[in-house]
Amino acid sequence: MFTKQNLLATAAAAVVMFLLGYLLWGIALDSIMKSHTITDVMKPDEEMNMGFIFLGNLFAALAMATLYGKWARGYHGVSEGFTFGALIGxxxxxxxxxxxxxxxxxxxxxxxxxxxxxxIVYYGIAGVVISLVYKATAKKDAA
Known part of the structure; x- marks a missing residue:
């Protein structure tokens, strides 16, 4: 279940999801999301726990990389990765x-x-990263 390919895809996707999440929700959409939040449920920035946020991304990336390995059936490309991630999204x-x-x-x-x-976009990008890692680490057929 946890192959080298799976663990490398997990690590790469976890880092991308952590950083992309910050760029999307922490910066780009911050004011939009705050203006559409009905109650004040978000923690102030100084109370955010980056360790728990990264841990959540790590487990999500592990689940995605594991599912992708079974779903892709050896077809690893940007389109397959984005489609897979968008479905998760x-x-x-x-x-x-x-x-x-x-x-x-x-x-x-x-x-x-x-x-x-x-x-959909966020998980689509994570799916692309997972797909590219799977493609880069796939065993080459001996010709």
Missing amino acids: MIIGLGMGFVWLGTSNFMDTTGHLVEAITD
Whole structure:
């Protein structure tokens, strides 16, 4: 289950997800998301725990890399990686987003839709990274 290929893809995706998450939610979408959050549920910046955030990204990357290894069936490319990651993003952004919209007051509808689109792009990029690592570490056929 945890091959060298899987662990390298996990490590690469975890780092990309951690940094990309900061760029997307921490910088680019910060004011948009805050303006569509209904209640003050976010911790102030000084209380954010980067260790837990990275750990969450690490486990998400491990699950994605493991699933990708089974899903891709040896076809590793940007398109396959993005498609795989975007599907994961749809599960989280649209699937869970609509459940949260129906059960909580975390964000308004616009906030959830922006979050869903961002999740699809974010996980799509993570899928590309995983795919490229799998491609780079795939055993070459002896001709």
